[in-house]
Amino acid sequence: MTPFTLPFTAARADIDELGHVNNAVWVSWVQTLSVSHWEAVAPPEHQAAHVWVVTRHEIDYRGNVREGETVTGETWVGEPKGARFDRFFRFTGVDGRVRVEGRSTWALLDRHTGRLLRVRPEFAAPFLT
Template structure:
């Protein structure tokens, strides 16, 4: 499986009244990293033809992150797609090596021209499963 990584630093606008990254921000980061992975790995003709929507999030919060703290996001697709959907795994690890957040999200591929679900063909999935 191909793992995509990205570093994120929490800014003041990411912090809630408890003094750490807000849960809604984690969801945004999950989406941002997944979309960045798509654009980094998929063929340009696939970018033009398809986009993704989330159908399910399952998130485990294991630790807090404060303003100025950096985490490393890693995401991967562990299994072949099922029709128009696949599961993506993600984890965010602090500089101390401790996992702060883990997630499993289900994504569905949409055909840009029709706005309908599109079966994920082998050539689209292959770069994510390598």
């Protein structure tokens, strides 16, 4: 399976007092990467009827990113488990070194009722090819 990719460039507002991308910004980038993947791959009818919410983030910080630096975010999903998907992610610098990687768990909800839904094969298929 080929990961979905998206570039991110650290802006001045992303930088913390230590001079590198703040932890909260990394979480925001994971969210942006994940939602962009959903919007790029899921059929419009699935997007209109369903929404994903995070139930857990695990993040390993491997290196720093400073203002003006660009990383490439990559994401892919594992096999669904009931109403949840584990989504894996990695952010790599232009030098090929991984800066941040981890896993998030996402739950599928009915957009209109807010109820948890089992991830049926037709929802998972576009992400597993």
